[in-house]
């Protein structure tokens with residue numbers, strides 16, 4: 001299997017600038033088994049060896065790294081706040097929630113849907129923000 005080894009005088013396909021296409025060339029000079037100078041068999045012009053167009057580099061299909069979700073989860077803060085709260089409060093102090101009842105900030109309530117929650121602040125007329133295990137909810141109040 002020595003067909004791949006070339007030497008001066010061999011024929012090789014190369015791009016010829018004069019002919020504007022790949023033509024058969026005769027190797028004029030070799031360096032380390034690589035043809036460096038060839039002569040076109042069609043137009044007889046000698047030039048540097050150019051690899052045939054087939055030797056294309058594979059297109060680098062670099063995908064940009066997927067943007068990481070670096071934004072802090074807005075609910076994560078509430079969950080942490082809830083966990084701290086949950087470990088400190090006394091569930092028996094919670095009062096059943098009623099939209100007609102007047103509450104105080106920091107009071108504990110027991111909501112039929114959301115469970116235990118702590119009133120964070122009042123927001124507008126007869127509305128209050130209550131922190132539950134699943135997040136802050138806006139509830140009616142008296």
Ligand SMILES: [Zn+2]
Nearest residue numbers: 016019040043
């Ligand atoms: Zn040529």
